[in-house]
Amino acid sequence: MDAPPRPARRGLALGVGGTVVLLAALDAYVVTTVLTTVVKDLGVPINRLERITPIITGFLLGYVAAMPLLGRLSDRFGRRPVIEACLLLFAAGSVVTALADGVPALTAGRAVQGMSGGALLPVTMALAGDLWDERRRPVVLGAVGSAQELGSALGPLYGAGIAAALGWRWIFWINVPVAVLAMVAVWFAVPGGRPAGERPRIDVAGGLLLALGLGLLVVAVYNPDPGTSALPSWGLPALAAGAAVLAAFVAWEIRSRTRLLDLTGTRRxxxxxxxxxxxxxxxxxxxxxxxxxxxxxxxxxxxxxxxxxxxxxxxxxxxxxxxxxxxxxxxxxxxxxxxxxxxxxxxxxxxxxxxxxxxxxxxxxxxxxxxxxxxxxxxxxxxxxxxxxxxxxxxxxxxxxxxxxxxxxxxxxxxxxxxxxxxxxxxxxxxxxxxxxxxxxxxxxxxxxxxxxxxxxxxxxxxxxxxxxxxxxxxxxxxxxxxxxxxxxxxxxxxxxx
Missing domain, CATH: 1.20.1250.20 (MFS general substrate transporter like domains)
Incomplete structure (x- = not known):
């Protein structure tokens, strides 16, 4: 990696990283206050709200599945290129969401936003680990985590305010210039290169198993016709399959030499x-x-x-x-x-x-x-x-x-x-x-x-x-x-x- 930056440059890098984390966190919760507005605009009957559940779960699934995997990817290729790529994908997902004329397109756009936004937190935390020593690192990590929590609190209010003033689609159009400005700031503030030391391997298999297991559980409980039963006809088989895949994920993480979360030396x-x-x-x-x-x-x-x-x-x-x-x-x-x-x-x-x-x-x-x-x-x-x-x-x-x-x-x-x-x-x-x-x-x-x-x-x-x-x-x-x-x-x- 490049020589350690001066304290002012480190603070700027942390500020930019915290801002992109805040941007992603805002978007995680932004639709919760405008669901009924979105329902009416897309022509979904108000008594069939189950049809819009994927709009929320698509974002969350992408967020959870991508977070640990892309965090490790930054260990191999460097923090700046991964953050830049995630911001570019975030902007692209925002465009798809803003243009969506139905639930499938809206879900796809939100899933892309979730995958790209989910990587920004672990990469920024890893950046803090690169730039600060062990003594000060917990305080810095707490500051990054605070940006995540602030986004979770402000997201619903932010979404309602933008939707009331400009319409719900502008919630996502605004993301595009903000993401571009963030990319420029990241280019100048975040050190280039990759972390010092041997390039770590990436646990692609573990990441795919985690994403597949969670995806199966989500599909198992999504019921487009809840009038007859709580679960759809495929619910129980999908639940069993999801549980089996997550069990396989745990077994893989225990035996694999490369892990998404290494528990060595932890108080389990x-x-x-x-x-x-x-x-x-x-x-x-x-x-x-x-x-x-x-x-x-x-x-x-x-x-x-x-x-x-x-x-x-x-x-x-x-x-x-x-x-x-x-x-x-x-x-x-x-x-x-x-x-x-x-x-x-x-x-x-x-x-x-x-x-x-x-x-x-x-x-x-x-x-x-x-x-x-x-x-x-x-x-x-x-x-x-x-x-x-x-x-x-x-x-x-x-x-x-x-x-x-x-x-x-x-x-x-x-x-x-x-x-x-x-x-x-x-x-x-x-x-x-x-x-x-x-x-x-x-x-x-x-x-x-x-x-x-x-x-x-x-x-x-x-x-x-x-x-x-x-x-x-x-x-x-x-x-x-x-x-x-x-x-x-x-x-x-x-x-x-x-």
Missing amino acids: GPLLATLGVALLSGVALIATLVDVQLVAQTLLDEDAVGGALLLAWFLVALLVAAVLGGLLATRTGERVPLVIGMLVAAGGYALIATWPADLAGASYGPLPRMDADLVVTGLGLGLVIAPVSAAVLRTVPAAQFGIASAAVVVARMMGMLLGVSALSAWGFHRFHALTADLRPPLPFLMSKSAFDREFAAYTAAVQDALRTEYQELFWITAGLCLLGAAVALATPGRPSDP
Whole structure:
């Protein structure tokens, strides 16, 4: 690699790297607030929302599958060319998404964005490992991780704002000039060449096995006709095949000399427990980002901006608690805030699951109940963000800080991917089951007053079905957070603990 850059050049390189990570993270969550707008524009019936699930899962699958593999690719060919290539692909995927006239094209564009965006985090973390010594590296890695978390919080609000002002397609058109400017900045700021030492081999087989296994699980729970069952006809065989492929991936990683994540010298129990908490928190995060928006737009008749403003209570609390969680971890160790955070989140989802029918009028004294419950939930999940990253760094050797930090994001994204797939499959099936006996009234068979009464009753029944579906999904999420609190008991405690 080139000679180590001066401190100012290192800071510039980190700033540019953090910016491209923020760009990709924004795009990961940007569609959650504009789903119903996209549905209407593409001509998908509002009662067939299951058809747009691939728009979310396509991005997440590409993000998770590409992240570890392309991170290793940068070890072999250098950070700058991989970042440049990913930004170019990100811009291309954005163009495809902006021009899409149907769900398949939109899914394809989002998948390309996910694959290219997913590589930017581990490559930037690896760049930090190149430029800073072991003593300062955790702080720098924390700064890069903060850009990822900031993107996750701002993405839904950013998407709603752009869609309201310019239309949802401009969310992706804006990415093109931004990606080009980022490529120019990367060219001047990020050192060229490749890391010093022997060129590492790339675990292509492991990367393909991971992508195939996750892809099969996603396909297994995607049901285009949820009215008859929660899983499609191919669901069980695809689940079995996905589990078998992931088992083969684990076996390969154990025996292979070249691995996506080398666990040599790690404390495997605490590491796996920490990644388990990250995965379960990812399930809870995507449930909130998607389902709170749907509650706002289907039960409260809000538009994308109104839904985003409701979600903002959760997102602001998430960011505040992320800082508090880091401070608490420095005093008590990571285990305490992880357990407390998941327990508080479980309580928050239990409160959301018991939202009443008159949701707009519900309050705790002067505080609107929706806002207060979302703040509680955001505080709980936010407490987990910093400690889960710090706990992973305590379980691996310093040489693996970069890939271990990326593994936290991979685990969270895997939770989001599998969570949105499985919860959507269950939710859509339950909605169809709850509304199977409902028939909309026909205006030409009755008087106008009778039709108005019948239609009002039909609308109320559909609303009740939606409310029941959302309640069940949030109860499931609360249970998963309780499981996360139990798993967190096995994470690292105080630095002096074994």
